[in-house]
Amino acid sequence: MSSANDRESDEAQIVRAVLRLARAMRRSARAAELTGGALALIATLYRKGPLSAVALARAEGLQPQSLSRLLVRMEAGMLIERGIDPEDRRRHVITLTSRGRNALRSAMTQRREWLGSVMAERLNETERASLRAAAEIMLRIADPLEEDQAAD
Numbered sequence: 001m002s003s004a005n006d007r008e009s010d011e012a013q014i015v016r017a018v019l020r021l022a023r024a025m026r027r028s029a030r031a032a033e034l035t036g037g038a039l040a041l042i043a044t045l046y047r048k049g050p051l052s053a054v055a056l057a058r059a060e061g062l063q064p065q066s067l068s069r070l071l072v073r074m075e076a077g078m079l080i081e082r083g084i085d086p087e088d089r090r091r092h093v094i095t096l097t098s099r100g101r102n103a104l105r106s107a108m109t110q111r112r113e114w115l116g117s118v119m120a121e122r123l124n125e126t127e128r129a130s131l132r133a134a135a136e137i138m139l140r141i142a143d144p145l146e147e148d149q150a151a152d
Contacts, residue, residue: 018138028114034079034107037070042079042104045096050083052091079103 026036034042044059045051051059057067071094074080079100085091096104119128 024118025111025114029107029110034103038074038079039104039107041067041070041074042096042100043108045080045094046101046104050085050093050095052085052093056094074100 040060041056044056048059053064053067053071056062057064060067062070071080071082075082077099078097081095081097082092083095085093119131123131
């Protein structure tokens with residue numbers, strides 16, 4: 001049985017590991033076209049399809065002002081398009097362009113290749129299996145609503 005201090009220590013170690021892995025992955029993708037924020041937005045648009053700015057901000061937990069600046073850069077880079085919602089012409093929707101899809105594919109491939117290489121180099125099969133199991137658990141923690149919606 002673990003004490004509260006042990007749990008805090010476990011939690012701190014998990015947070016540190018997730019942050020360090022994310023940082024290493026970002027460093028591995030320095031030459032990529034997408035920043036972390038743009039990558040997250042593009043991945044959401046890829047998964048969910050065209051969204052209003054409000055829905056996109058809500059999905060990403062962003063303030064509208066922060067989202068606006070990012071959307072301007074992404075639109076200038078031709079990663080997204082803003083258009084009129086065909087169902088409600090008063091509303092605008094943000095759509096991923098083919099260039100945005102290609103940039104997402106490239107960024108994800110680059111990250112997966114880096115991670116696969118590092119895992120093969122530093123981990124044995126048992127450790128890789130443990131990491132895959134931990135990833136499933138972490139996804140359940142990170143996206144409880146998406147899991148609930150998938151069950152509906």
